Amino acid sequence: MLILDRLRQSIAVALDKAVKHLSDQGTVDSASSTSDVSGLSQQDLESYAAMVRPTADPRFGDYQANCAMPLAKILGRPPRDIATALVDHLDVTDLCDDVQIAGPGFINLRLKSQFLGDSIAAMLKDDRLGVPLAALPRTVIIDYSSPNVAKPMHVGHIRSTVIGDALARTLRFLGHHVITDNHLGDWGTQFGMVIYGFKHFGDETALQSSPVEELSRLYRLVNRIIEYNAAKSEIESARIAVNDATRMVDVALQAVTDAKEPKEKKSLEKSHASASKKQAAAIEKLDKLESTIANSVEDTGFMQLASQHPGIADAVLNETAKLHEGDAENLALWKRFLPYCRDEIDRVYQRLNVSFDHTLGESFYHEMLGKVVDDLRAAGLASDSEGAVCVFLPEFDAPMIVRKRDGAFLYATTDLATLFYRRDQFGADEILYVVDSRQSEHFDKLFAVARRVGFEDIELIHVNFGTVLGPDGRPFKTRSGSSVGLESLLDEAVARAMAVVCDPERSVRLDPPMDEDEKRQIASVVGHGAIKYADLSHHRTSDYKFDLQKMVSMDGNTSAYIQYAYARVSGIMQKGGVELEAIASFGNAPRLDDPSERALAMTLLKFGESLMQVRAEYAPNFLVDYLYETARAYAVFNENCPVLKAHDDQTTQSRLALVALTARVLRQGLDLLGIQVVARM
């Protein structure tokens, strides 16, 4: 059991006794005569016991119990009296040195060194590093990554992939039955684009020799023509929009100048600001269209193609519709192209060291969609509106549309079909959707419909996350406004890591010197780790700025810092000729005389607590914070406590235990984040 849970349990027992004791004494205060509390329910006891938490300041011990203050009103006693009664009934002699009451009624708990040492010894012997398996294992489906195939993966796919993978690894480690499913977009318009592209611009030889490149070329070409045509047709109205917006700004400004009353003026200033914002947006849109056109006009080859395919956008939609209707030619092309598209994304997953139990894309559910709509209609949930089939929900303004006017289905329909499939085939207790925050309304509706069709017992959770921003604080885009390719970012991260690994200043210190293979290996582990770690180190719901320079930097809270701590630990083990696993059998509890030894031990013992936090909030940044704290605690220890050069063997053995456990915690923790380690760097 985790130390925190043991303390909570002890507090709950003591609290139960204390409350009974206090009520036997009778209440002294007449004001509380209304509350004849003779005991607390089990649930209450647990919630008060849960108010045990690690202290913020080491002066207050290691953990503190904060339940006396909120109980004061309920029990009609001063909080310090309650704390005193609680401490009188508290039996933690095995765990704690002394128990002190401080301030208004904080109960400060300081763990015994002996207990810490014994716990470290037990943790060393445990493959699970003292982390208990879930008492009630659940079947958890995690839906993450879900890129559109036939389109290059971009920076936006990092978050879902990395967060989902970290959650899958962590929940699995905690003993849950985790099923990961990559809900690919493999049935959408992008295939219409590739099919159209192949029919008109395809190169059979190229497709055979390098299919992925050829498909990607076709996608980009068709996409470019569509964007160019759209830009051309929209640019006039965009100019008008800018003019209109500018006029509105002038009008609003004039109104502000003319305003007499301050109150009126303030309101008009607000509309002026709002008009200016609209103007800026209109100008930005126009700029984008203009640059799209400007980037193409000089490319005569492209211009010729574009002029030959004026109706390409509709034609693409037509190809998509034909595919969905089962047109033999398009279906054959889809079946032919899909494996190549899968190879393409699989290559990225391989780089990222991410895998899935299932990859059931949209196409998998295609056959089931009609039935979903029919069932919703039969259940009286769906109805026709403006030609579309809609589910109207009282708690939402807009309906959830499950079938378009033209008969096509939407992702809401697919998501419902997926939900039924997962319930029936996987027996899910819990389904996590690791998807962008912007889709929260979609999931609110989806879950609301699910509750009405028999999903009351399945916990459906939108594990939402924020946007990746560029250096300007706006969504990360290239200068031309397109999204940034994922692979080029990975390449750049690895290249930067390589530059540091090869830094002659430091590589001369390593003996034996690194060969090229080892350097490449290290650069890969450090570079990919950097991008993952940077993503996971932010709370998933925050937006964050993508700053490669900082991510790959070796200073601060980065993966390289943790990996470096691990490498130094490995160096000590190697130099000492000790195997990591062998240290488990030392058996003796380490001595924790130096404050930095005690601090390191204390941190190591909190590994399980950090995982509980990850689990509770589906937020891997708690584990990241923990690992950074551990690496720092180790760095201080490393500074103050020689291991192999300690003054006696006993101390060496004792410290080796801490060193080995640090290595295992860092390695395991990083592994749960999907990040690897190297023996030296």
Place this chain on the structure above:
RNA sequence: GCCCUCGUAGCUCAGUUGGAUAGAGCGCAGCUUUCCUAAAGCUGAGGCCACAGGUUCGAUCCCUGUCGGGGGUACCA
């Protein structure tokens, strides 16, 4: 218009169901290397936790309002 979300050090970000003097990194000013990797460690300066009310013994956290950023808002996903 309506809904959601965010606002914490110069910058980038943490902050565990409300807890004691709000933390870290970068940057800045210093210090430390006969010692297992200095890709390190230590010290210091730096804060009206956007603002105003409210609830509470106690509010960065909960409620209401204001201001400011981002996102969504009937047939794309």
